[in-house]
Amino acid sequence: MRVLGIETSCDETGVAIYDSNLGLLGHRLYSQVKVHAEYGGVVPELASRDHVRKLLPLVNEVLAATNSATTDIDAIAFTNGPGLIGALMVGACFARSLAYAWNIPAVGVHHMEGHLLAPMLEDNPPSFPFVALLVSGGHTQLVDVRSIGEYQLLGESLDDAAGEAFDKAAKMLDLDYPGGPAIAKLAELGNPDRFKFPRPMVDRPGLEFSFSGLKTYTLNTVAEHKQENGLPDDQTCADIAFAFQEAVVQTIAIKCKRALEQTGYTTLVMAGGVSANKRLRELLTHNLAKIGASVFYARNEFCTDNGAMIAYAGCQRLLNNQQEPLGVTVRPRWDMTTLAPL
Numbered sequence: 001m002r003v004l005g006i007e008t009s010c011d012e013t014g015v016a017i018y019d020s021n022l023g024l025l026g027h028r029l030y031s032q033v034k035v036h037a038e039y040g041g042v043v044p045e046l047a048s049r050d051h052v053r054k055l056l057p058l059v060n061e062v063l064a065a066t067n068s069a070t071t072d073i074d075a076i077a078f079t080n081g082p083g084l085i086g087a088l089m090v091g092a093c094f095a096r097s098l099a100y101a102w103n104i105p106a107v108g109v110h111h112m113e114g115h116l117l118a119p120m121l122e123d124n125p126p127s128f129p130f131v132a133l134l135v136s137g138g139h140t141q142l143v144d145v146r147s148i149g150e151y152q153l154l155g156e157s158l159d160d161a162a163g164e165a166f167d168k169a170a171k172m173l174d175l176d177y178p179g180g181p182a183i184a185k186l187a188e189l190g191n192p193d194r195f196k197f198p199r200p201m202v203d204r205p206g207l208e209f210s211f212s213g214l215k216t217y218t219l220n221t222v223a224e225h226k227q228e229n230g231l232p233d234d235q236t237c238a239d240i241a242f243a244f245q246e247a248v249v250q251t252i253a254i255k256c257k258r259a260l261e262q263t264g265y266t267t268l269v270m271a272g273g274v275s276a277n278k279r280l281r282e283l284l285t286h287n288l289a290k291i292g293a294s295v296f297y298a299r300n301e302f303c304t305d306n307g308a309m310i311a312y313a314g315c316q317r318l319l320n321n322q323q324e325p326l327g328v329t330v331r332p333r334w335d336m337t338t339l340a341p342l
C-alpha cells in the first residue's frame with residue numbers, strides 16, 4: 001500500500017509518501033520558522049494561511065521526486081489532532097478532498113502517535129513493548145506502549161511541556177525561536193560548574209514532570225545578572241543555557257529510568273522535537289545502558305514535525321482497515337490513550 005502523508009498541526013507543512021513494501025519513498029518539509037520568528041512564537045492564523053500556500057506545491061514535489069503518478073497513491077493519511085485548529089483544518093480539508101477526488105480512503109492520524117512511531121522509519125527499529133518518552137512543544141509524557149494503539153499514560157507534565165520550557169527560557173536569553181536548538185547551541189559554550197539549577201520533582205515518587213518552577217528560577221537568574229541592555233553578559237547567558245538544559249535533561253533521565261524499572265521493559269523510545277537534543281540523547285543512552293536498557297530515536301528531521309511519521313502511522317491503521325468518513329472532524333485536544341488498538 002502506498003500512502004501520501006500530510007502534516008499541518010502547527011508550523012511545519014510536511015508531506016511524504018510511504019510504501020508498506022518499499023518503505024519511505026520521499027518527503028518534503030516546509031518550515032514556517034521565518035514567518036513566526038518576529039513574533040517569538042507561532043501565530044495560528046499565519047500558520048493556517050501558510051499551509052494553504054504550501055500544501056499543493058509540496059504534494060506535487062513529492063510525487064515528482066518519487067516518480068509517482070497520482071494513480072499510484074492508494075490512500076491518504078493526515079494529522080487530525082492534537083494541534084492548532086485552523087492549521088489542522090487546512091490539512092484535513094485538503095487531504096479529505098484529495099482522497100475524495102482520487103476515490104481512495106483517507107485516515108486521520110494522532111500527531112503524537114506519529115511522533116511515537118517515527119523511530120520505526122529507521123534501519124534498526126525498536127520492538128514492542130517499550131516505554132515512550134514523548135517530548136515536544138506541547139507534550140511531555142511517558143507512555144507504556146504494548147503495541148500500536150495500546151497506550152497507557154505513565155506520567156506527564158503538570159504544567160509546561162519540555163519544548164515549551166526550552167522556548168520560554170530561550171526568550172529570556174533573547175535567543176531566536178524555536179528556542180530548543182538555540183539553547184542547545186549556546187549551552188555548548190557554557191561553563192558546567194557555574195550554576196546548578198533545581199531538578200523539579202525528582203525527590204518524590206511518580207512519573208510526573210513540572211517545568212514551571214525551573215522557568216521561574218531561570219528568569220530570576222537572568223534578572224540577577226542582567227546588565228544595562230537587560231541581558232547578562234554573553235558568557236553568563238551560555239552558563240545559564242547550560243544549567244537550564246542540564247536541569248531539564250537530568251530530570252527527564254531520572255523519570256525515564258524510573259518508568260523502565262516500573263514496567264520492567266528494557267527499551268526506551270524517545271520522540272518529538274526535544275528528542276533531537278544531543279545532550280538528552282547522550283545522557284539517556286549512557287544512564288540507561290547501566291540498567292541494561294537501550295534507547296531508540298529517529299534521525300533529527302523526523303524528531304520534529306514531518307509528513308513521514310504521519311504517512312507511516314496512517315499506513316499501519318489503513319492496513320488494519322481503519323479509515324475516516326467523508327466529514328472532516330479535527331481534534332485540537334485529543335488523548336492518545338483513547339485510540340483504538342490495531
Ligand code: KG4
Pocket residue numbers: 010115135136137138139162163164166167178179180181184272273274275276277278303304305
Ligand atoms: O515535535 P515538535 O516539532 O512540535 C510539536 O509537536 O510541538 O517539537 C517542537 C519543540 C519546540 O519546543 C522546540 O524548541 C523543541 O521541540 N526542540 C528542541 C530541539 N529541537 C527542537 N528542544 C531541545 N533541543 C533541541 N535540539
Ligand code: ZN
Pocket residue numbers: 111115136137272273304305
Ligand atoms: Zn510535533
